Amino acid sequence: MTQLDDITVKDVDVLVIGGGTAGPMAAITAKEKDPSASVMLLEKANVKRSGAISMGMDGLNNAVIPGHATPEQYTKEITIANDGIVLQKGVMEYAERSFDMIQKLDNWGVYFQKDETGEYDVKKVHHLGTYVLPMPEGHNIKKILYRRLRRNRVQVENRYQAIRLMKDESGAVSGCIALGTRDAEVIVIRAKAVVLCTGAAGRIGLPASGYLYGTYENPTNCGDGHSMAYHVGAELSGLECYQINPLLKDYNGPACAYVTGPLGGYTANANGDRFIECDYWSGQMMMEFYNELQSGNGPVFLKLDHLAEETIQEIEDVLHTNERPSRGRFHDGRGNDYRTKMVEMHISEIGFCAGHSASGVWINEKGETTVPGLYGAGDMASIPHSYMLGAFVYGDICGANAVEFAKHRDLPTLDETFILREKQRILAPLKRSDGIPPNQFEYKLRRFVNDYLQPPKITKKMDIGLQRLKDMEQDIEFLYARDPHELLRANEAQHVYDCALMAAHASMYRQESRWGLYHHYVDYPQTNNDDWFCHVQLYKSEDNQMACKKRPIDPYVVELDEEEKTAYQKMRIQQVS
């Protein structure tokens, strides 16, 4: 350990930022591959209960299991669900490793549902293939990961918010600057390789309830990684392909087509009729959901009241003990009973999340971002529809590649001027005696996002929205924090701010409509494959401006049949009685 001015500098071989799902796996794999390497896992909360799966998970949404699905078939399905805009090599890499990861987790003690013959009990939810594997005991998954972290002697640092990544003169990543969330101490972690696993950017939009923390995503996942990647010069991709999910109205948890669908539950309109063919979350499905909400048949409901008592008990058992266990309490308060009435649903606020859609920090099939030594995995990185299992698989890939990268590198040199300037900037809200509280700044920012940036997207509205956001830039130097906790929120709010700007820039750049509701651009209502069959990459230009450019789609490794290409376009049931 060294000192820089009065700043503590910790040196490690591999730094993993984010201890939710992908992060622990990356850290464990790095140590397994090279037990002599020093590996630090930095977490804003506590790795025992952090990230999207803090209370576990009720199933795998994308298990590619021999006998039920092939990697080729899965790669096709995700290509189609994502309107062709995918790095297929990246999806294929996931699909080919999916089954090995399931077996690894199984060996670690994660219980997956098996049928009477002892085979994995895979369910069909997707439009074409069969990939959903229930985890009725999924509430203990964080405990199992934690045990592995201890066993492999990963150095865990809880309650630090990573704020800025650093790079050396060669342009390779050199570590990060972090803030102690309880003592406001700024520290530097110098690393030969960094794996970013900070989860979705779930605090860009404001939930309909108006409660800042009533988000779909765990609100700790506020876009720290997206902002850090942007500022260090990495490209982000597909940010215009927002995450928007169908949720229980007000509660903002998923209605869980994946759990209830295989048991006979479905999404219905006010008449109790099905209106979509497939409840698997896609932009096209969300478009139909949105249309139904706006129509005379709205609002939209989760329908279970036709099911048998024992089926409903099974559903309650899974839904009320895993992932979002407060759901039962919400229903009790409202007098909702799955047996007697349908439960109202609504659409979520916008966000960036590759786990469900396709927006995030660009990575290739090796987990590499466009900055040497910087890797990314999980909801934050750009491999689409990857869910929890994708986070584990890419965590594993990144852990292995990061520790290999670190082997061939000396400890990088640090840019002292940059560190001292950042320290001052990070701590500034705490030095003021009055000003704008972080919660007010964030509320206003996110309300503007709802007013101007959520779909349907309209150029004039997004112009105004962008102007409002730019006007708020001058408010940043008035942010005021009374204690370390409020300082954490002030720094988070600035990352949310960056994400909102990115959402506006990427959306206005792609002048077509694609992915159903996710990028429903009213000025350009058609999909335009001639001009826009490409990724949109967002990056910081040399003059420090937010810029976008096209990136061609890499040649497919699995070709699609003509008929399959439009499968996800036919979501609406043709004859609703």
Next chain:
Amino acid sequence: MPTATQISMVPVVVDNEKCIADKGCRTCIDVCPLDVLWIDEKTGKAHMRYDECWYCMPCEADCPTDAVTVNIPYLLR
């Protein structure tokens, strides 16, 4: 720019009779992802200091004495 302090009803309730934070327990404080549970300096017990709750329930599930109850935040009920 002067500021005001407004009150808000918080979702997490701690039963001071059951809470053993004054004997050194920090379980709920450790596991809260949003870091909103702190020690009340007057009582030595855990309490919710910031109204920033995701109603995710590790605090309640992991409490060794069943002292913690997570309610749905008022705005969402």
